[in-house]
Amino acid sequence: MTEATQAPNTHSHLTNWVNDMAKLCAPDKIVWCDGSEEEKKRLTDQAVKMGVLIPLNPQKHPNSYLHRSSPTDVARVEHLTFICSRKKEDAGPTNNWMAPEDAYTKLRALFEGSMKGRTMYVVPYVMGPLNSPHSKVGVELTDSIYVALNMGIMTRMGKPALDMLGPSKDFNRGLHCTGDLNPDRRYICHFPEDNTIWSFGSGYGGNALLGKKCLALRIGSYLGQKEGWLAEHMLILGVEDPEGKTTYVAAAFPSACGKTNFAMMIPPKRFAGWKVYTVGDDIAWLRVGEDGRLWAVNPENGYFGVAPGTNWASNPNAMKTIAKDTLFTNVALTKDGSVWWEGMDGEVPDELTDWQGRPWKKGSSEKAAHPNSRFTAPASNNPILSKHVNDPQGVPISAIIFGGRRSNTVPLVMQSFNWAHGVFMGATLASETTAAAVGQAGVVRRDPMAMLPFCGYNMGDYLQHWLDMQKKLTVPPKIFQVNWFRKDKEGKFLWPGYGENMRVLKWIVDRAHVAVGAQETVFGWVPKEGHIDLSGMDIAEGRVDEATDIDEAEWKAELQSQETFFKQFGTTMPETLELQRQLLLSRLS
Numbered sequence: 001m002t003e004a005t006q007a008p009n010t011h012s013h014l015t016n017w018v019n020d021m022a023k024l025c026a027p028d029k030i031v032w033c034d035g036s037e038e039e040k041k042r043l044t045d046q047a048v049k050m051g052v053l054i055p056l057n058p059q060k061h062p063n064s065y066l067h068r069s070s071p072t073d074v075a076r077v078e079h080l081t082f083i084c085s086r087k088k089e090d091a092g093p094t095n096n097w098m099a100p101e102d103a104y105t106k107l108r109a110l111f112e113g114s115m116k117g118r119t120m121y122v123v124p125y126v127m128g129p130l131n132s133p134h135s136k137v138g139v140e141l142t143d144s145i146y147v148a149l150n151m152g153i154m155t156r157m158g159k160p161a162l163d164m165l166g167p168s169k170d171f172n173r174g175l176h177c178t179g180d181l182n183p184d185r186r187y188i189c190h191f192p193e194d195n196t197i198w199s200f201g202s203g204y205g206g207n208a209l210l211g212k213k214c215l216a217l218r219i220g221s222y223l224g225q226k227e228g229w230l231a232e233h234m235l236i237l238g239v240e241d242p243e244g245k246t247t248y249v250a251a252a253f254p255s256a257c258g259k260t261n262f263a264m265m266i267p268p269k270r271f272a273g274w275k276v277y278t279v280g281d282d283i284a285w286l287r288v289g290e291d292g293r294l295w296a297v298n299p300e301n302g303y304f305g306v307a308p309g310t311n312w313a314s315n316p317n318a319m320k321t322i323a324k325d326t327l328f329t330n331v332a333l334t335k336d337g338s339v340w341w342e343g344m345d346g347e348v349p350d351e352l353t354d355w356q357g358r359p360w361k362k363g364s365s366e367k368a369a370h371p372n373s374r375f376t377a378p379a380s381n382n383p384i385l386s387k388h389v390n391d392p393q394g395v396p397i398s399a400i401i402f403g404g405r406r407s408n409t410v411p412l413v414m415q416s417f418n419w420a421h422g423v424f425m426g427a428t429l430a431s432e433t434t435a436a437a438v439g440q441a442g443v444v445r446r447d448p449m450a451m452l453p454f455c456g457y458n459m460g461d462y463l464q465h466w467l468d469m470q471k472k473l474t475v476p477p478k479i480f481q482v483n484w485f486r487k488d489k490e491g492k493f494l495w496p497g498y499g500e501n502m503r504v505l506k507w508i509v510d511r512a513h514v515a516v517g518a519q520e521t522v523f524g525w526v527p528k529e530g531h532i533d534l535s536g537m538d539i540a541e542g543r544v545d546e547a548t549d550i551d552e553a554e555w556k557a558e559l560q561s562q563e564t565f566f567k568q569f570g571t572t573m574p575e576t577l578e579l580q581r582q583l584l585l586s587r588l589s
């Protein structure tokens with residue numbers, strides 16, 4: 001017999017669906033989440049009792065907890081992620097596809113009775129500012145108290161979502177069950193035409209927090225194409241100059257390539273009077289405003305950031321953000337109830353408890369924290385949070401940046417000649433893989449707009465949609481490509497990155513306002529000698545030259561690999577982009 005709490009009676013579409021799913025999953029209890037502080041405390045206490053959360057030292061980490069996931073469930077699983085569109089070609093060659101009826105049948109068998117003895121949490125949430133026409137309502141049904149608590153941080157969760165939904169049937173239907181965490185019974189299925197997500201067998205990050213990659217990107221990108229907007233894997237930041245003028249920039253980088261660091265950047269001393277404000281660190285929803293400019297909202301309300309490498313030098317604002325009210329996943333634990341990860345400030349502790357709960361000694365060949373260990377922290381903790389994050393219309397974007405992790409070939413910064421050339425730069429983005437997804441790290445793969453794992457429809461059509469956006473944009477943002485990750489022959493990074501990226505960002509902002517000249521090359525516009533301000537920077541002469549160098553032989557190989565990538569899209573590949581590739585090739589020869 002199912003026991004339910006607080007089922008609201010004004011949302012019949014929602015309650016009918018919840019009842020249907022409850023019948024399928026057979027939970028012992030249904031809890032409707034209202035998003036209140038009282039509820040958060042109650043669920044947290046319960047999670048501690050269940051051993052799902054470990055309280056941290058309350059003096060050092062007020063209101064913060066550690067969660068250890070199953071060692072076989074530590075990252076997104078791209079090979080188990082499916083786009084279940086009615087037609088296979090609508091998923092495109094870069095997505096796994098399953099016919100919707102096959103997927104429903106297969107997963108229904110897994111969901112059947114899967115919540116026996118467990119509680120089903122009904123988690124209503126809004127992606128985007130409350131009462132914004134850009135925002136979307138979703139409801140996630142989950143048997144994971146950890147997921148419910150994370151969703152409470154990452155989204156506008158509970159009563160505000162039900163208020164926004166009203167009697168409407170227009171909401172994303174997300175069903176999530178932890179199952180037995182056996183990777184052989186793990187499926188993350190998206191049904192774009194039904195605005196539905198079914199996720200089984202993982203409790204981790206992008207597999208389980210359905211508002212994030214599943215709704216805000218995969219379903220979001222599909223809706224964006226239908227409704228004429230873009231859902232992108234982009235941070236959003238505002239740069240204020242000493243005169244007080246703020247310029248907004250959106251930047252796409254693959255997972256675990258420093259989006260959170262870039263979005264929370266502190267400009268170096270040389271840039272006294274300059275300030276950076278965070279609007280978002282992972283996802284942007286972009287629409288053309290009535291003024292013909294591109295406007296961006298961050299659909300999220302918190303950060304699910306990579307812990308390793310985060311420290312007081314690389315990202316002081318993140319350290320302040322995670323100082324309280326934070327859930328840590330798969331980091332190491334110190335003797336005094338504090339957290340630790342590789343790349344933390346100070347001495348490496350002699351002894352730790354590692355991410356799997358095992359004793360760990362300094363000098364061990366194994367990592368104490370998992371490379372994809374994470375923090376979940378509320379945006380409101382961020383000391384440089386933009387005061388415009390909750391603006392229903394968002395912020396106007398003047399520049400778009402595409403960046404990948406490339407040890408060679410791609411120079412520090414280039415500006416595209418025009419929109420189509422900029423879309424080409426995004427379409428040919430490639431990056432070395434990271435620990436954010438299961439699989440080998442460090443392999444270069446094409447990742448258009450950093451959306452390869454997140455595009456909810458045929459990527460050829462997606463690229464055409466990007467090209468089509470130009471028609472409505474009377475004031476298009478300028479488009480740039482960057483690479484912070486170029487290495488020298490010894491394998492050392494040529495560019496220091498982090499706060500020093502402000503020097504490149506300043507050039508980008510100046511170019512967006514046509515306030516500085518540039519040097520034309522066959523690849524795009526690059527900074528003229530001296531236009532990237534290097535004053536007060538500790539970098540050996542020649543390193544910057546090496547980081548900005550363009551090698552023609554490397555580029556010929558690059559263009560060939562682009563051709564192979566483009567070909568897989570067949571007739572859905574926009575001709576304009578293949579033409580851009582051939583133009584570049586002919587300029588090169």
Ligand code: SAT
Nearest residue numbers: 076205206213255436
């Ligand atoms: O696990 S998540 O998908 O939420 C993080 C990421 O890969 O960007």
Ligand code: MN
Nearest residue numbers: 233254255282
């Ligand atoms: Mn991401």
